Amino acid sequence: MQFFRLLTYIKNYKPWVAGHIVSSLLMVFFSVASIPALIPFLSLLFGTTETVNVRPAEGVNSENFEAWINFYVSNLIETYGKETTLLYLCVGIILIFAGKNLFRYLALFFMSPVRNGIVRDIRQNLFRKTLSLPLAYFSEERKGDIMSRVTSDVQEIEWSILNVLETTIREPLLIIGALSFMFYVSPKLTFFVFGLLLFTGLIIGGIGKTLKKHSRDIQNLLGNLVSILEEALGGARIIKGFTAEKYQEAKFAEQNNAYRRTLTQMLWRRDLASPLTETLGVCTVAILIWYGFKQVNGGALSVATFFSFLYAFFTIIEPAKKFSSAAYNIQKGMAAVERVNEIMYAESSIVEKPNAAAVTEFQEKIVYKNVTFRYKNADRNALKKVNLTLQKGKITALVGASGAGKSTMADLLPRFYDVTEGAILLDGKDLRDYKIKDLRQLLGIVSQEAVLFNDTIYNNIVFGAKNVTQAQTEQAARIANAHNFILQTPDGYQTNIGDRGTKLSGGQRQRLTIARAVLKNPPILILDEATSALDSESEQLVQEALEKLMQNRTSLVIAHRLSTIKSADEIVVFVEGKIVERGTHEELLGREGIYKRLIEMQGS
Numbered sequence: 001m002q003f004f005r006l007l008t009y010i011k012n013y014k015p016w017v018a019g020h021i022v023s024s025l026l027m028v029f030f031s032v033a034s035i036p037a038l039i040p041f042l043s044l045l046f047g048t049t050e051t052v053n054v055r056p057a058e059g060v061n062s063e064n065f066e067a068w069i070n071f072y073v074s075n076l077i078e079t080y081g082k083e084t085t086l087l088y089l090c091v092g093i094i095l096i097f098a099g100k101n102l103f104r105y106l107a108l109f110f111m112s113p114v115r116n117g118i119v120r121d122i123r124q125n126l127f128r129k130t131l132s133l134p135l136a137y138f139s140e141e142r143k144g145d146i147m148s149r150v151t152s153d154v155q156e157i158e159w160s161i162l163n164v165l166e167t168t169i170r171e172p173l174l175i176i177g178a179l180s181f182m183f184y185v186s187p188k189l190t191f192f193v194f195g196l197l198l199f200t201g202l203i204i205g206g207i208g209k210t211l212k213k214h215s216r217d218i219q220n221l222l223g224n225l226v227s228i229l230e231e232a233l234g235g236a237r238i239i240k241g242f243t244a245e246k247y248q249e250a251k252f253a254e255q256n257n258a259y260r261r262t263l264t265q266m267l268w269r270r271d272l273a274s275p276l277t278e279t280l281g282v283c284t285v286a287i288l289i290w291y292g293f294k295q296v297n298g299g300a301l302s303v304a305t306f307f308s309f310l311y312a313f314f315t316i317i318e319p320a321k322k323f324s325s326a327a328y329n330i331q332k333g334m335a336a337v338e339r340v341n342e343i344m345y346a347e348s349s350i351v352e353k354p355n356a357a358a359v360t361e362f363q364e365k366i367v368y369k370n371v372t373f374r375y376k377n378a379d380r381n382a383l384k385k386v387n388l389t390l391q392k393g394k395i396t397a398l399v400g401a402s403g404a405g406k407s408t409m410a411d412l413l414p415r416f417y418d419v420t421e422g423a424i425l426l427d428g429k430d431l432r433d434y435k436i437k438d439l440r441q442l443l444g445i446v447s448q449e450a451v452l453f454n455d456t457i458y459n460n461i462v463f464g465a466k467n468v469t470q471a472q473t474e475q476a477a478r479i480a481n482a483h484n485f486i487l488q489t490p491d492g493y494q495t496n497i498g499d500r501g502t503k504l505s506g507g508q509r510q511r512l513t514i515a516r517a518v519l520k521n522p523p524i525l526i527l528d529e530a531t532s533a534l535d536s537e538s539e540q541l542v543q544e545a546l547e548k549l550m551q552n553r554t555s556l557v558i559a560h561r562l563s564t565i566k567s568a569d570e571i572v573v574f575v576e577g578k579i580v581e582r583g584t585h586e587e588l589l590g591r592e593g594i595y596k597r598l599i600e601m602q603g604s
Contacts, residue, residue: 006122013117019106031177033096123154125344130146144224146343156219159333160329164330167322172323174316175319350416358435359439361442366426367388367389368387368424395570399558399572399595410526414443443522447529455497461476473519479548481542514546514549525555562599568584570584573593
C-alpha cells in the first residue's frame with residue numbers, strides 16, 4: 001500500500017514515463033533479437049552451415065528453426081559468397097547491438113526527470129505538510145528526527161526505490177524475452193534456468209525479509225544523531241559554559257556506534273545477494289554445458305544454437321541480479337517510505353471546517369467562554385473554565401507565575417491549539433468556524449524569543465508580506481525604534497543578520513520583530529513577554545516601540561515585568577489555570593491580593 005502511494009507521484013510525469021516505456025520495449029526487442037542473430041554468424045564462422053536451397057515447407061517452429069536460418073544464409077552465400085555474407089552478418093549484429101544500447105540510454109534519459117522530479121515533489125510535499133502540522137506535533141517529536149526524514153529518508157527513497165523503477169519495467173521484459181527464446185529452442189534446458197531463477201528468488205527473498213527492519217532501525221538512529229547534533233549546535237554556549245563537551249561527545253558516540261553496527265549488519269546482508277546469485281549462475285552454467293553437450297552429441301541441437309542458448313542464459317543473469325537487487329532495495333527503501341509517510345499522513349488536531357467562513361476584520365470583541373484546555377498526555381488541565389472578554393481597542397494584560405496558563409491563553413487565539421471544552425468567540429462566532437488563514441491574518445505576534453531568519457534585515461521585516469515598498473518597510477522600522485541602528489549596519493536593510501539574528505543584540509532583534517508586526521498592521525496583537533529577556537536600556541526602547549504598536553489596537557499582553565503593564569485597561573491574574581483577580585492596576589493594588597504581592601516582590 002505504501003509503495004503504491006509512492007507511485008502516485010508518477011502521474012505528474014506521464015510523457016517522460018511513456019518515453020521510458022517505449023525505449024525500454026525497443027531496448028528489449030533489440031536485446032532479444034541479438035540472441036538468434038548469433039546463430040548464422042557462428043554457423044558460418046565454425047563452418048557448420050548446411051546448404052539449404054529449398055524453402056522449408058512448414059512455418060517457423062522449434063524443430064525447423066535452424067533450417068529457415070540456413071535457407072536464408074545459403075541464399076546470401078550463393079549470391080554474394082561467404083566472405084561478403086560474413087561481412088553482412090557482422091554489420092547486422094553491430095546495428096542490432098547499437099540499437100539495443102541507444103534505447104537503453106534513452107530509457108535512462110527519460111527516467112532521470114521522473115526520478116528526480118518525484119524526489120522533489122516528495123520533499124516539497126513533506127515540507128508543506130510539516131509547516132501545516134499543529135504546534136502539539138512538534139512538542140512530541142524531535143526536530144532533528146523530522147529534519148532527518150525530510151533529508152536523508154527522502155534521499156534513501158531515491159537511492160533504494162526510484163533508482164530501480166526502470167529495473168522493474170525493463171528487466172522482467174528482458175528475462176521473459178530471453179526465456180521465450182530459450183524455451184523455443186530447448187524446453188528441457190530452459191527448465192534448468194527456470195529452476196535457478198526460482199531457487200535464487202527464494203534465497204534472496206529470505207535475506208530481504210530482514211532488511212526492512214534493519215533499514216528502519218538505521219533511519220531512526222540517524223534521526224537521533226541529527227537531533228543530538230541540532231541540540232549541540234543550538235546549545236553550544238551552555239555546553240561550553242558547563243564544560244559538558246565530554247558528556248555530549250559520549251552521548252553522540254553512543255548513537256554513532258549503534259548506527260555503525262546496524263548499518264554494517266545490513267550491508268553484510270545486502271552484499272551477499274550479488275555474489276550468491278553469481279555463484280548459483282556459474283553452477284547452472286556448468287550444468288547447462290554438461291547437459292547441452294549431451295544434446296549436441298545426440299543431434300538435438302547444433303553447436304551454434306547451443307552457444308546462442310548460452311548467450312541467452314547470460315543475457316538473463318544480469319537482469320536477474322538487478323531484479324533481485326531491486327527487490328532488496330525496495331524492501332530497504334520501504335522503511336524510509338514508512339517514516340516519511342508518518343509525517344505525510346499525520347492527522348492534524350487543528351482542522352478547518354469545509355464550510356469555514358471568511359473573516360477580514362475585527363469589529364467588536366473576543367470572548368473566552370468557559371474555556372478548558374489540557375495538553376496531550378498532560379495529567380491536569382492548563383486552563384479551567386476561564387471566562388474573559390477582550391474589547392476592541394483595549395489592552396488586556398495577563399499576569400501570574402510560570403505555568404499559570406497565560407501563554408496557553410495566547411496560543412488558543414490563533415488556533416495553535418484548540419480548546420478542550422468551551423469556545424472562543426470572535427465577534428460572536430466560534431474561532432473554529434473561520435478559515436484558519438483569515439483568522440491568523442487578523443493577528444500580530446511578538447514573543448519573548450525574537451524569531452528571526454538567516455536573511456537580510458529587509459526580508460525579515462517584510463516576512464510573508466506581499467507588494468511592500470521600501471518606504472513602508474522603513475516607516476515600520478521607525479515606529480519600532482529600529483531604523484537608526486539598521487542604518488548603522490554594514491549594508492543597511494540588506495545586511496544579513498546571521499542564524500537566528502545572532503549578529504544583532506537582543507534588543508535589536510526584538511525591535512525587528514516589532515517592525516514586522518507593525519508592517520503587517522493587524523487589528524489584534526499578542527505580546528508574549530516581549531521585554532522580559534532585555535536589559536533596562538533595550539527594554540525602554542522596545543517598550544516605546546510596543547506602545548506605538550498598540551495604539552488603536554486590541555492587545556493581549558503577557559508580562560512578568562509588571563511595570564510594563566500599569567497602563568493596561570484590564571489586568572487579569574492567573575493561578576493554576578484559573579482567573580483569581582481582575583481589574584485595573586490601581587484597583588488591584590487596593591485589594592491587597594495576589595497582584596499586590598507580585599508588585600511588591602518585584603519592587604515596582
